[in-house]
Every structure is written in C-alpha cells, then in structure tokens.
Amino acid sequence: MIRLAVRCQPEQAELVLAELTVLAPGGVEEVAGDGYVEYAIYGAEGELPDLGEEEAVTIAGGTVEVEATEVADDWADRWRSFHKPLLVGDPKSGPAVWIRPPWEPEREDLAEVVVDPGQAFGTGAHPTTRLCIEALIEIAGRGGPFGALSDLGCGSGVLAIAAGKLGWQPLEGCDHEVAAVAAARENAEVNGVEAKFERIDLKAGLPRLAPTTVANLTAPLLEAVAAGLAPDNLPETLICSGLLTSEYDRVRAAFEPHGLVETGRGAMGDWGSLTFARELA
Incomplete structure (x- = not known):
C-alpha cells in the first residue's frame, strides 16, 4: 500500500x-x-x-x-488508531462537544457528533472547525440566542450537526461540492439531526441567512459573502473561520460596513476566527 x-x-x-x-x-x-x-x-x-x-x-x-x-x-x-475522538469545550464549566469516529465509545453526557474520517470533507479536527465550535459553545454557555442556524461551506456538516446538538434549530447548510452536500446529509441522518443541506455557489449569490450564521471559508470567500449581504439578509450573529490570523483585519473590514461588529476572535496556530454581532438600529 x-x-x-x-x-x-x-x-x-x-x-x-x-x-x-x-x-x-x-x-x-x-x-x-x-x-x-x-x-x-x-x-x-x-x-x-x-x-x-x-x-x-x-x-x-x-x-x-x-x-x-x-x-x-x-x-x-x-x-483507525490515528483518528481519535476530539473534545471541544470543558464539560466541567459548560457545554462541550464530543466528536468521534464510529468505532469509538459514546459519551452520553456530551453533545456528541459521530463522523467517519474516511470522508474527505472534514472530521471536526481541523483548527478552523474547532474554532467555530468553540464560538458556538461560548454562545450556548451564555444561554443563547439559539434559533435557526445557517452553515456556509458546510463540508461534512459537522458544524451544523454540532450546533443542533447544542440547541440550534432549524438547521440549514450549503456547499459548492455535490459530494460534500451528500456527506452532510448522511452525517445528519447518522447523528439523528434534522438539517437541510443544498448545493450553492456562494460566489453567485447567498441563500437566506439564519439569525446565527457560521461561515468556515477562506478569506476571499468570506469577502464574497460580505459583498453579497443586503439589509434584508443579515445575520444577527456571524461566526467566521477559515481565515489566517494575518487576515483578521481584511475580513473584519469586509463585514463592518454592513453593521456587523466584531465581538470576539479566536486563534489556533496560524488559523483564526472572528465573531460578529449585528448593530441594532
């Protein structure tokens, strides 16, 4: 081999x-x-x-x-031995997410996401996925707000599924890869989470965004998302990752003109995340 x-x-x-x-x-x-x-x-x-x-x-x-x-x-x-379960968050102090491959034991005390690492669209181990989940956990730890959630660039659906286990509903996600959408649908079914996933090219236009929107995309794609925002299609909370820490300023500058103000940021190595909240008029 x-x-x-x-x-x-x-x-x-x-x-x-x-x-x-x-x-x-x-x-x-x-x-x-x-x-x-x-x-x-x-x-x-x-x-x-x-x-x-x-x-x-x-x-x-x-x-x-x-x-x-x-x-x-x-x-x-x-x-198989290389792919170990991943704990995101501290269960001693608040919500936590347990991401595991199918052959590892369950943790019924945690928000659990089961994903087969044989899929090519993300297992939750990548720093950008973890940063997004950490941001969701922080919101959940404060008691919300929850409600509907959109996952832009959903990949295998890990973020939407984790959000569903933490309390968000209904869930929608999109990706430009047909195979990723199929994987996300399969993973949602395996995890017993109701979610709608569809193929969308974000460069061509945005879907209707939920009050909480997660976008795990590269900086150029995040800028394309910002360019497609409209006054009647703005999230109340936006979590962005997929960017490098050196790209914080350019991504923040793309969203600020739409009344989205940075409320937090995370970092893991060279990877970064930004959380925005919409300013109320």
Whole structure:
C-alpha cells in the first residue's frame, strides 16, 4: 500500500483538498502542522498518480511538497488508531462537544457528533472547525440566542450537526461540492439531526441567512459573502473561520460596513476566527 502525502500552505489547503478528493473519493487524511497542512491519500501501487521522483509539484496552481511512502499491510488498523475522538469545550464549566469516529465509545453526557474520517470533507479536527465550535459553545454557555442556524461551506456538516446538538434549530447548510452536500446529509441522518443541506455557489449569490450564521471559508470567500449581504439578509450573529490570523483585519473590514461588529476572535496556530454581532438600529 502506498501513502501519497501532499504538504501545502494553509491558504492553498482548500484547492489542494479539492484536487485530491477527485483522486481519492474514498477519503483524504488531514494533518494540521505549524504553518502547513498535510493531506494524504492511500492506494495500491498503480492506483495513485505517478509523480516519479518529484519532491515538489504544481497542484491547483501552486507548488506543494509531495512524498510517497510504502505503508505496512495493517495500514487500515493504523489509520483507525490515528483518528481519535476530539473534545471541544470543558464539560466541567459548560457545554462541550464530543466528536468521534464510529468505532469509538459514546459519551452520553456530551453533545456528541459521530463522523467517519474516511470522508474527505472534514472530521471536526481541523483548527478552523474547532474554532467555530468553540464560538458556538461560548454562545450556548451564555444561554443563547439559539434559533435557526445557517452553515456556509458546510463540508461534512459537522458544524451544523454540532450546533443542533447544542440547541440550534432549524438547521440549514450549503456547499459548492455535490459530494460534500451528500456527506452532510448522511452525517445528519447518522447523528439523528434534522438539517437541510443544498448545493450553492456562494460566489453567485447567498441563500437566506439564519439569525446565527457560521461561515468556515477562506478569506476571499468570506469577502464574497460580505459583498453579497443586503439589509434584508443579515445575520444577527456571524461566526467566521477559515481565515489566517494575518487576515483578521481584511475580513473584519469586509463585514463592518454592513453593521456587523466584531465581538470576539479566536486563534489556533496560524488559523483564526472572528465573531460578529449585528448593530441594532
């Protein structure tokens, strides 16, 4: 079995993941490092693209590092051992979310999200997903407001599902990838959460936004969302991630003209999040 690893800069991550998903629709392994993101796909010899002896190739218009290595026959078991449950929040002081793969034990005392890491659209382990969940937990810990929630760039649906377990309802999400929408629908069903997911190209226009909106997108896409806002389509609370900490100012500047004021920010390595509240007239 061959493991093909691709290491890229955080700002390249979304495009690189999209390219690799085409090569390995069964799943992409993700490792977030200090200043980089590594994706890996697995396959038998001859199943993966032949990159020869190259140590750097062009994917999605950017240069990335690549490394192909042989893995042991028990790679599937090792792969399972790599994916551990994730606790977001402190159950001793407030709400907390327990994200686990299907083979790990339940935690009935926590808001639990079950997601198969074999899917290529997010398991909740990425720093940007965790930052969004932390922001939701902070709101839930204050007693709300809850109500309807929109998840822009839903991926596997982890954020919407976590929000549902924390108390938000109804739930809607969208993504430009058809396969991501299908994965989100499947995950919602597995977790017993009612949610509506649909394919939408955010660059072409926004759906109707719920009072609480979560947008885990790159900074350019967040700016596109801001450009599409209208006085009759503004969230009351907006949680943004997918941006780098160096991009705080540009993202804040995109939303402030719409009366959305920064009320909090988070950071995990190079990744950041911003929370906004709508100013009342």
